[in-house]
Amino acid sequence: MFLEEVERMAKIFKELIRRKHVRIYAQYDTDGITSASIIAKVLIRENCNFELRVLKQLNSKTVKDVNFNENDFLIFLDMGSGQINLLKDAIEKTNVLIIDHHQPIKYEHPNLLHLNPLLFGEDPEKYSTSLLSFIFAKFVNPRNIDQIDLAIVGAIGDRRDEGIKVGAISNIVEEAKVLGFINVTKDLKFFGSNKPLFKVIAYSFDPLIPSIYGNEAAALQFLQDLGIRLKNGEEWRTLKDLTQEEKAILADGIIREKNGMVDYSEIFGEIFVLSKKPDFLADSREFSVIINACSRMGEHDLGIRLCLGDYSVYSKSMEKMEEYKKQIAKTMSFIENGRILEKENGIFIIGGKEIPDSLIGVITSLILASKKPNKPVFGLAYDSLTNMIKVSARKQTTDNINLRDILVNVASELRGEAGGHKDAAGAYIPVGKECEFIEKINKLVGEINAKK
Known part of the structure; x- marks a missing residue:
C-alpha cells in the first residue's frame, strides 16, 4: 500500500x-x-x-x-x-x-x-x-x-x-x-580521520567527553596521560594513525573519564563510508555535521551545494564547521554557570537571548548526552525571527514518555505551537511565559510518571 x-x-x-x-x-x-x-x-x-x-x-x-x-x-x-x-x-x-x-x-x-x-x-x-x-x-x-x-x-x-x-x-x-555507494566498517565513532587526534577528541559530540569538550589543552593532556603518542615526527597523529591497541586504550580512558556512564557500544559503532564521494566527504557522519553546521551558522546554501556536488565551497563550509564547534563549546561553558535549572521531573536550560535559537536543540542534546539524566531536558531560547521562545526537548529513548504530546499539550495552553517526535520535540511559546511553561511541564511529566 x-x-x-x-x-x-x-x-x-x-x-x-x-x-x-x-x-x-x-x-x-x-x-x-x-x-x-x-x-x-x-x-x-x-x-x-x-x-x-x-x-x-x-x-x-x-x-x-x-x-x-x-x-x-x-x-x-x-x-x-x-x-x-x-x-x-x-x-x-x-x-x-x-x-x-x-x-x-x-x-x-x-x-x-x-x-x-x-x-x-x-x-x-x-x-x-x-x-x-x-x-x-x-x-x-x-x-x-x-x-x-x-x-x-x-x-x-x-x-x-x-x-x-x-x-x-x-x-x-x-x-x-x-551498489557500491557505501562501505560499512566497525570503528571508533569519532569523525575527522585526517585531523589532529587531540582536536578530534576536544570537539567530539559523539562520544562527548564533558570534562574535555572545547578544551584542546585538556584533550592533549588526556591523550598524554593515556600514553598515546601525539606526533609522528613533526606531524600530529590522526585517528587513522591509531593502532587497535591504542583505540582500546582510548576507549577505556573515555569510560574512566565519564565515570562509567558510557560503554563500548557508545564509543565503537558502524561507520558508513561514502565510496563515491571525495575523501574529504567520505565519512557520512562528518558530512552530516558539516551540513548541519552550515545551516546553524546561517549558510544553508553551502550544504546544498556540497550535496549537489559543488565542492568548491568545501573550504568555506569547513570554516563554518569550525565556527560552529567553537560556538557550541563557548555556549556549553556559559550554561554551566547558573543557566541550568533542575526540577523534580525535568532539566531546563534557560538560554534567553544569550544562546542562539539555532543552537538550542544541539545544546539540549549535548546536555542529555553528557549528564545522562533519568528525566527529560528542555532548552529555551529567544527566537528573534518569530519574537517567541523556542523550546527544544530531548529524552533518553528508554524513558517511556512522549515529548511531542507533552509539548503540544502545554504549548497549546500557552497559545503556542509544538510538534516533533516522542524522543525529540520542539515548541514555540510567547515571550514571558517561560516560568509558567516550566511549572506546567514539571507538573505534567510528574503526573505521567505517577501513572507508570
Missing part, C-alpha cells in the same frame, strides 16, 4: 512539474537539506526550473514567508505534516506535496499529495525525510538511485542510524552496499 501510493504520487508529480512553477520549502537541518538536494536533483534531471527556500521552522509566523499563486506547485520537505492547518489556504488554491515523517494532521484534498509513513501504518521512527525523498525520487526516475548516499547522510543527521537493523534505513543501507 505504502509503495503503491508513493508510485502514484510520483506520477502526479511528473505531470505537475511540466505545467507549474515549483517552489520548494525545506527545514534547515541535515535531514531537510539532504531531502531538498535530492528533490532538487530530480527536478534538474527533469529539466524543470524551481525555487528553493530553507526555513528554520514552519509555524504561524514563518508561514507568511510561503509565497504562492494558483500556477505554483509547492513542495514542503521535513515539515508540513503537523502544520496542515497553516497550509489549508495554499492547498485549496494550488497543488501541494508534503514529504515528512513527523506526526501528521489527517486532511484530504484533491490538491494535496501527502507522503508520510504514519498515514500508511508505517513506523515513522524508521524513516527520515531524506529516506522518503529518495524512495520518491526512484519512482520519478530509476536514474535517481545515485542519490542513495545522500539519503543515508540525512538519516544519520536525523539519528535514524540508531535503528539501523530494522526498517527502511536497513534496506537502503543494504542496497547502497550492493
